[in-house]
Amino acid sequence: MKGRLWIQSPLAIMAEGAEGGIVIENGRIVELVATGRQPQSPVDARFDAGRHVVIPGLVNTHHHMFQTLTRAHPAAINKSLWPWIRALYPIWARHMTPEAFRLAIRLALTELLLSGCTTTSDHHYLYAAGLEDAMDVEAEEAARLGMRITLTRGSLNIKDQQGVISPANVVQDDDVILADSERVLRRYHDRSEGAMTQVALAPCAPFDVTLELMRETAALAERYDCRLHTHLVETRAEAEFCRSKFACTPVEYLDRCNWLSARTWLAHGIHFDDAEIAALGRHGVGICHCPTSNMVLASGMCRTCELEAAGVPIGLGVDGSASNDNSNLMESVRHALMLNRLTYGAEAVTHLDALRWGTAGSARLLGRDDIGIIAPGRQADLSFYKLDELRFSGAGDPLAALVLCGATTADRVMIAGEWRVTDRIPANVDIEALIADHNRVARNFLLSV
Numbered sequence: 001m002k003g004r005l006w007i008q009s010p011l012a013i014m015a016e017g018a019e020g021g022i023v024i025e026n027g028r029i030v031e032l033v034a035t036g037r038q039p040q041s042p043v044d045a046r047f048d049a050g051r052h053v054v055i056p057g058l059v060n061t062h063h064h065m066f067q068t069l070t071r072a073h074p075a076a077i078n079k080s081l082w083p084w085i086r087a088l089y090p091i092w093a094r095h096m097t098p099e100a101f102r103l104a105i106r107l108a109l110t111e112l113l114l115s116g117c118t119t120t121s122d123h124h125y126l127y128a129a130g131l132e133d134a135m136d137v138e139a140e141e142a143a144r145l146g147m148r149i150t151l152t153r154g155s156l157n158i159k160d161q162q163g164v165i166s167p168a169n170v171v172q173d174d175d176v177i178l179a180d181s182e183r184v185l186r187r188y189h190d191r192s193e194g195a196m197t198q199v200a201l202a203p204c205a206p207f208d209v210t211l212e213l214m215r216e217t218a219a220l221a222e223r224y225d226c227r228l229h230t231h232l233v234e235t236r237a238e239a240e241f242c243r244s245k246f247a248c249t250p251v252e253y254l255d256r257c258n259w260l261s262a263r264t265w266l267a268h269g270i271h272f273d274d275a276e277i278a279a280l281g282r283h284g285v286g287i288c289h290c291p292t293s294n295m296v297l298a299s300g301m302c303r304t305c306e307l308e309a310a311g312v313p314i315g316l317g318v319d320g321s322a323s324n325d326n327s328n329l330m331e332s333v334r335h336a337l338m339l340n341r342l343t344y345g346a347e348a349v350t351h352l353d354a355l356r357w358g359t360a361g362s363a364r365l366l367g368r369d370d371i372g373i374i375a376p377g378r379q380a381d382l383s384f385y386k387l388d389e390l391r392f393s394g395a396g397d398p399l400a401a402l403v404l405c406g407a408t409t410a411d412r413v414m415i416a417g418e419w420r421v422t423d424r425i426p427a428n429v430d431i432e433a434l435i436a437d438h439n440r441v442a443r444n445f446l447l448s449v
Contacts, residue, residue, distance in 0.1 A: 003044030057118025057381035059362035062317025116383030125154025281310030293319035315362030
């Protein structure tokens with residue numbers, strides 16, 4: 001959008017001193033306007049935000065987008081993590097085609113965008129035959145929607161054996177993994193301010209990759225200055241696995257792998273003890289809290305308050321669409337509030353905490369200081385919600401209403417100063433056709449294995 005745009009007089013905004021709105025120019029926020037004031041310099045256009053609650057664009061820091069093809073799958077319903085994943089891995093490995101993968105990515109990104117998500121990552125580790133260009137597909141689909149993405153190049157290198165669940169046809173050799181990781185880094189990892197595409201390296205988990213691959217991946221991340229990501233202690237069984245196989249705690253294992261640094265963020269991070277939490281805080285390791293998935297799989301409760309008190313950055317993720325069963329990050333914000341209040345009490349975690357985790361906290365996990373808050377100099381990534389549905393009627397505090405009353409769909413979404421959703425319609429997407437095509441390929445995943 002050319003010129004200076006004044007987002008004028010929002011119903012509410014998640015920024016102090018911006019009650020009169022914000023001014024956007026060249027894709028950035030350049031001014032906060034106080035109540036009753038005018039912008040300091042003339043503007044070229046105005047948008048009346050009097051019916052909108054405005055927040056920074058949400059940032060999703062853990063997902064498995066291909067899993068949109070197996071939501072509410074009969075083989076996996078009402079199971080905890082290990083039975084759930086044992087049921088689904090063979091199905092994913094057998095039926096994932098390039099067409100199915102692209103449609104899964106397109107649908108997940110669109111769903112995220114409509115929830116108010118402007119930046120996402122995707123922990124993709126499933127490289128069945130034909131998916132060698134998975135990162136390229138994700139980059140193309142994100143660019144099509146105008147979304148920011150961290151391409152999180154995952155990996156599996158231990159074949160199906162006792163205690164390991166990865167089917168042989170989705171496991172890759174180390175040299176293939178490292179060569180493609182370097183290719184993706186060279187092509188897509190943009191470290192400049194306002195980058196639309198970045199890259200992180202992400203071996204799946206300690207139980208399905210080797211110590212050697214973890215170390216080689218850390219060295220590659222150091223060389224290219226990118227982030228590191230993996231699953232850790234989503235269940236108690238994983239913590240016990242580390243102790244039995246490696247004779248150490250999961251955090252000590254991270255240290256052995258050269259992963260215990262501020263470059264790293266971990267998915268779930270539920271079952272850490274006090275000493276591990278202290279160590280994570282000392283080293284600046286981040287945690288992506290996935291409340292919806294954790295509740296569906298009954299994995300446990302992430303110790304968010306203790307982690308934050310120790311200095312651990314906290315962000316949010318929707319996790320895979322076969323454990324969450326949707327890709328709605330605003331819903332996960334609400335679930336983060338409810339689940340953490342159940343654990344810590346009504347006054348310990350507020351709606352603003354949950355929104356902060358889903359914006360500034362998540363941006364920090366991705367190593368970004370140009371998104372996540374509404375402030376001069378930050379990227380103009382904004383989500384706009386109307387409170388015109390039955391669920392909001394009677395709400396007194398508009399920002400609190402987004403979380404407490406359960407907002408799910410943004411009316412408008414702006415990324416880098418450009419409108420990407422208008423009147424709840426995403427740009428460049430035929431939603432009816434997308435649903436029809438996605439359902440068509442998803443039917444193959446219901447076939448017996």
